[in-house]
Amino acid sequence: MNIIELHEINKTYPIGKDRFHALKNVSLTVERGEMLSVMGASGSGKTTLLNIIGLLDGFDSGEYILSGENVTKLRDHESANIRNGRIGFVFQDFCLLQNESALFNVMLPMYFNKTSFWKMKRKAAETLKHVGLQETQYKKPVKLLSGGQKQRVAIARAIVNEPDIILADEPSGALDSESSRQIMEVFKELNRESKTVIVVTHDETVSGYYNRVIRIGDGRIV
Amino acid sequence: MLKKNLSLIIRFYKDAKVSGLLLFTVFILSQFSMLSLIGKYRTCMQYDRCYKSIPDVDRSVYYMYGENLTAGNDFTAKYHEVLSELSQNSCVEDISCRSYMGTVIDREEEVNVIAMDERLLGYGSDTGIDEDGHIQIFLSPDVFTDRSVTDEIDLQIRTDEQTVNIRAVISGRYKAAEYLPGFNIYSNKMDCYDMLTEYTNTIFVVKTPETEKLLMKNDMYDSRTGFIFFSDGSAVSERSEVLEEMNRSGFSISTYDDIIANTEYKTNKLLEDAIPLPLMTFVLTFLFSISMVVLMLDKNMQTYSVYYLCGLSKKKSYFLFLSSIGISELLAAVINAAITLYCLYFPERRPEYMQDIMFSWNNLYLLLVQAVFVLMIIFLEIVITYHKRSFIQIKNQELK
Numbered sequence: 051m052n053i054i055e056l057h058e059i060n061k062t063y064p065i066g067k068d069r070f071h072a073l074k075n076v077s078l079t080v081e082r083g084e085m086l087s088v089m090g091a092s093g094s095g096k097t098t099l100l101n102i103i104g105l106l107d108g109f110d111s112g113e114y115i116l117s118g119e120n121v122t123k124l125r126d127h128e129s130a131n132i133r134n135g136r137i138g139f140v141f142q143d144f145c146l147l148q149n150e151s152a153l154f155n156v157m158l159p160m161y162f163n164k165t166s167f168w169k170m171k172r173k174a175a176e177t178l179k180h181v182g183l184q185e186t187q188y189k190k191p192v193k194l195l196s197g198g199q200k201q202r203v204a205i206a207r208a209i210v211n212e213p214d215i216i217l218a219d220e221p222s223g224a225l226d227s228e229s230s231r232q233i234m235e236v237f238k239e240l241n242r243e244s245k246t247v248i249v250v251t252h253d254e255t256v257s258g259y260y261n262r263v264i265r266i267g268d269g270r271i272v
Numbered sequence: 273m274l275k276k277n278l279s280l281i282i283r284f285y286k287d288a289k290v291s292g293l294l295l296f297t298v299f300i301l302s303q304f305s306m307l308s309l310i311g312k313y314r315t316c317m318q319y320d321r322c323y324k325s326i327p328d329v330d331r332s333v334y335y336m337y338g339e340n341l342t343a344g345n346d347f348t349a350k351y352h353e354v355l356s357e358l359s360q361n362s363c364v365e366d367i368s369c370r371s372y373m374g375t376v377i378d379r380e381e382e383v384n385v386i387a388m389d390e391r392l393l394g395y396g397s398d399t400g401i402d403e404d405g406h407i408q409i410f411l412s413p414d415v416f417t418d419r420s421v422t423d424e425i426d427l428q429i430r431t432d433e434q435t436v437n438i439r440a441v442i443s444g445r446y447k448a449a450e451y452l453p454g455f456n457i458y459s460n461k462m463d464c465y466d467m468l469t470e471y472t473n474t475i476f477v478v479k480t481p482e483t484e485k486l487l488m489k490n491d492m493y494d495s496r497t498g499f500i501f502f503s504d505g506s507a508v509s510e511r512s513e514v515l516e517e518m519n520r521s522g523f524s525i526s527t528y529d530d531i532i533a534n535t536e537y538k539t540n541k542l543l544e545d546a547i548p549l550p551l552m553t554f555v556l557t558f559l560f561s562i563s564m565v566v567l568m569l570d571k572n573m574q575t576y577s578v579y580y581l582c583g584l585s586k587k588k589s590y591f592l593f594l595s596s597i598g599i600s601e602l603l604a605a606v607i608n609a610a611i612t613l614y615c616l617y618f619p620e621r622r623p624e625y626m627q628d629i630m631f632s633w634n635n636l637y638l639l640l641v642q643a644v645f646v647l648m649i650i651f652l653e654i655v656i657t658y659h660k661r662s663f664i665q666i667k668n669q670e671l672k
Binding site: 127129133145150162 | 579583584586662
């Protein structure tokens with residue numbers, strides 16, 4: 051069963067007076083429970099594709115079906131609800147609040163749904179434990195954690211609301227090889243728990259973790 | 273949900289404690305300078321309003337008898353004689369001045385007892401005495417604060433020579449900034465500012481034959497200044513005759529039109545002098561508060577882009593931004609409202625520099641209007657700085 055269907059997606063960006071065509075008629079289907087890698091050179095359009103899948107960015111033309119629902123034109127709060135409950139994000143630069151604790155960062159997505167205030171802390175702690183962060187690190191400001199620990203916090207934040215899809219943009223890009231391997235193991239484990247994982251990367255060494263690899267170049271799937 | 277929102281609102285200031293405190297201070301100053309500005313304007317207007325609210329004042333003249341107000345009792349007999357003659361004139365409806373009746377003691381302090389006509393006091397019955405035979409008294413805001421209107425009270429009124437014991441009933445209490453004729457200044461450019469006084473430490477009684485009898489006429493000291501009210505419909509020529517007669521008898525006179533013109537001139541001058549500083553303070557603090565808000569929004573942009581990633585909609589972001597700034601604005605408004613209430617209830621405890629600022633209940637509405645206005649501008653700022661930028665733009669600019 052398809053969880054993501056992209057049909058003829060076009061995306062352009064303004065550059066001065068001209069427009070840069072980032073995605074050209076991209077069509078892609080992802081099955082529920084897949085672990086997919088999107089590979090390509092820098093500037094090929096892979097991050098743009100991920101942002102569109104994550105409803106972080108719009109597109110000029112085409113159609114996007116998510117879990118059978120057409121999400122091509124959604125209202126602000128509708129796409130916010132999907133980002134909150136059905137998609138988790140992990141970025142190379144973590145996108146964490148550096149001065150806040152690991153615990154608060156993981157609690158954050160629950161601030162924007164109906165999870166009770168009192169349950170948030172317990173659930174965040176459980177999720178941090180699940181991704182392998184030591185309990186002594188929970189209350190530390192994120193800025194004091196190592197790269198690998200930060201990425202675990204980011205993953206915990208991505209999965210705390212139990213989304214179906216996890217989108218990761220170069221998740222091991224800022225990590226050493228051992229941390230990188232550990233993070234990929236976490237993703238693999240999440241995939242085993244039937245999460246759909248899409249990872250944008252140019253790191254060929256971790257290609258063994260994926261069910262499928264698609265390559266993108268010059269805004270087209272090749 | 274309230275707890276969650278409150279927690280995020282508080283976090284708005286977590287990394288910007290100093291800026292937050294500065295913004296809060298600037299909000300307080302901005303609101304206070306607005307209240308000062310309006311208070312000073314209101315003070316000027318209040319003199320004019322109080323003068324014009326004296327019944328039939330537009331057909332009155334203000335006089336001073338003799339050249340020197342502190343000339344003692346030498347002129348008293350002559351003065352009363354001349355007033356008596358003037359009052360016989362058919363076009364003179366009433367002659368109204370102030371009488372000093374002595375003092376009473378309230379909490380170890382001497383309080384003046386003053387008698388004036390009902391029309392000048394704005395209160396009182398025809399006789400100045402109630403049905404039970406008690407003299408009606410009206411208090412300035414700071415006198416007998418432990419007593420209420422309708423309370424009966426025993427007054428021991430003292431002059432240099434004797435003491436009179438009177439049973440009185442408190443029939444009214446003046447609000448702060450209720451200006452009444454002071455009868456202690458006369459100038460050749462007579463205006464409302466010279467004429468009216470914000471009385472403190474005073475008990476008023478209505479000046480009638482009945483109250484004069486009770487308070488013993490012999491010990492009354494009439495002011496050498498006062499009003500002559502012409503009767504309605506009296507001819508201009510008749511009034512001119514009276515004025516000429518007064519001039520010949522040693523009176524100095526200011527007509528209603530003279531006083532209004534002099535007041536307008538002085539008001540303009542006062543406003544020119546008094547308004548620029550609070551106006552400048554208001555404009556500067558207002559602009560500064562807006563700039564501070566822009567800075568704080570910018571400082572929180574990164575945090576809000578992370579919130580957006582976690583599922584916060586843009587609409588709710590505006591709400592959180594606005595609530596975070598609004599809570600600071602609201603707290604500042606509460607402090608200024610407290611200052612207003614304090615000044616309204618304890619006018620005598622106001623600091624010296626606030627004496628000419630008139631506080632009013634309307635200040636509370638003004639604070640609300642200003643808060644709404646500021647929040648509207650802030651909302652516009654939020655839309656300009658945040659709405660047009662996508663998460664990708666903010667992430668690329670802020671997070672890298």
